[in-house]
Amino acid sequence: MHSSAEENYLKAIYKLQEANGELVATSALAQLLGIHMASVTDMLKKMSTKKLVAYQKSKGFKLTEKGRLAAIGIIRKHRLWEVFLVDKLGFRWDEVHDIAEQLEHIHSQDLIDKLDAYLDFPKTDPHGDPIPDAKGVFAISKSVLLAALSPGSQGKFTGVTDHSSAFLNYLDKIGLSLGDTVKVKEVEAFDKNYTLLLKGKKSVVVSFKVANSLLISE
Amino acid sequence: MHSSAEENYLKAIYKLQEANGELVATSALAQLLGIHMASVTDMLKKMSTKKLVAYQKSKGFKLTEKGRLAAIGIIRKHRLWEVFLVDKLGFRWDEVHDIAEQLEHIHSQDLIDKLDAYLDFPKTDPHGDPIPDAKGVFAISKSVLLAALSPGSQGKFTGVTDHSSAFLNYLDKIGLSLGDTVKVKEVEAFDKNYTLLLKGKKSVVVSFKVANSLLISE
DNA sequence: CCGTAATATTAGGCTTGCCTAATTATTATT
């Protein structure tokens, strides 16, 4: 059984590896975890001994297969708990992350299996992020940033790349929800503002910054 | 916010205080928590500084009002989570304690409020133990040990004093469930075996040891 | 290729929560 600290390292390393390719830097991990580099070096040596990461001194490190599977297990738990909090307990999507950060460290395979079944085996969490199955396999979803679409194209809003409360609340405010069909009506050349048509009814104008944080599928 | 270790101390002290009256001994706490006396003395000095316990060196200690309320808060969370695990996820009553031991340490008032509402404000947990309300108040329930009843008397089976899996499984096996109406048909003078009538249908014979672990109400 | 800046590691410490061994306090026994 891994400690909560180890599990948080695993998640963070996984995230950085996904984003930036192979080798992860001490500095990047320290920044993501909000701790100092010396602490990261310390911990990585221990995790290396446990074969959770492959560590090359002063070069960088990456997850071993064992570490990768452990990381995916935590992510699975985090996202399933988020679904529970929103679907069953009625939390808003901007409120659940911090609680899930705690719940993801509960150790019980039986619990997570039963929770998964209770939630009817959800494929995505409240933010549109994919939930790996019990074997650690993610359903492949090909989505693109809304900011990459040209006027006239449309698709379904299926995820966000910014998970901050501020951003999620903003989306609530303008009435943009996961699953909405969105059509790019116009892209203003001057300031790159996007005019979007939602489900053919209302239209909203969002900045490039926002368009660049919305994931569109289909 | 208290650490999980502190919360476990609070719960244990509360339990001992309930069972044995006022002052709690270092040795009793050490035994209940499965740690050494020196560790308990250490921790109590810290918790005393935090005004969670009133500590009289070499005499004993007890919870302050602050400590008592904190302890009841943990018990409330533990029991609500047990209800969730049994009622919603389909765990058996003998499987939930260890998982609840972890879940009780999740810090979120909002979470526990919403969970309580989702479970429809249960008054007892799957073992018949009372769940304190949000203000820390227990509904007073006057129950007696089945072993204290004489032939002819009856009541409702509403709780157990032995929470072990072995005992709970045994009750499942003989078909005795929380809420059953139980009538004492006969008490064998020779070996103190109890012959019980369940809901007027089947009858079972249980030992004194068992009768002494069953709580009866009404 | 060299010096400097940026990255990373090492050394030494701290807090939490536990341990063992030694010492002191309390309680029980004669």
Next chain:
DNA sequence: AATAATAATTAGGCAAGCCTAATATTACGG
């Protein structure tokens, strides 16, 4: 009351995870 047994505390240490300061390594501009 003196002694023995039991309970409790103190002293000194350890592992996990963090920290700061010092040192080493790598990368980069000239």
